[in-house]
Amino acid sequence: MWKLNLSLLDGEEEQEGxxxxxxxxxxxxxxxxxxxxxxxxxxxxxxxxxxxxxxxARPIKFAIMFSFGNILAVGSTAFLIGPGQQIRMMLDSSRIYATAMYIGSVFLALIFALWIHNKVLTLLAMICEICALIWYGLSYIPFARRMVSELFISCCDTEI
Structure with missing residues (x-):
């Protein structure tokens, strides 16, 4: 795990760990x-x-503002760990699908809002974006995605 280390060695940042x-x-x-x-x-x-x-109430404006806010919030951690490490973490095998779904839904929401101007498709893409962002965020918490999956399975399991 990364540890917050603000100490300086001879005027330079400590590079390892x-x-x-x-x-x-x-x-x-x-x-x-x-x-x-x-x-x-x-x-x-x-x-x-x-x-x-x-x-x-205006899905197109909502999609643009919400998507831009999401990109800024997710990208903010690149300041702490560096953009290269951020990309490596996003492309890790445990979260590559969540990352792809998130980035794809952000692009779809912006395409539907800016070029197609379809409110229904924009709202559907926004719902997918929110779900993908939650799933992506859960990938950083150990066993969180498994717990949520099992919770949904137990809630949806209807035996008569």
Missing amino acids: SLFGESDGLCSLSPLQRIYGFAASLVAGLAFMLLSLIVF
Whole structure:
């Protein structure tokens, strides 16, 4: 597991085993800057998601705001662990299908909202996006997806 390590060695970040060790060669942000970037991106994403509820009656505007907020919120962790590690974690064998469903439903919602302008399809894609985001989030909690699956199976199992 990643551990939060803010100590500096000779003015440089500790590279092995720390949460902030990977910079992917793109930029080198200080640990405090990474935390600020994470917080700003997460707060902006949550704000977009909450503000999208105001325009819920207009599915196209709702889809655009909610999808953009989701992308910001999910991408916020890239500030902490680096974009390369974020992508590797998203493409891990235990969550590759959840990631594909999530990214696909975000794209479908935006396509249905921006190009096709179909409210019903946009709402269906948004429902899929929310379900895929929940399933993706559960992949980070040990045994959570198995527990939810068994719960749904037991609730839907109707023997007469």
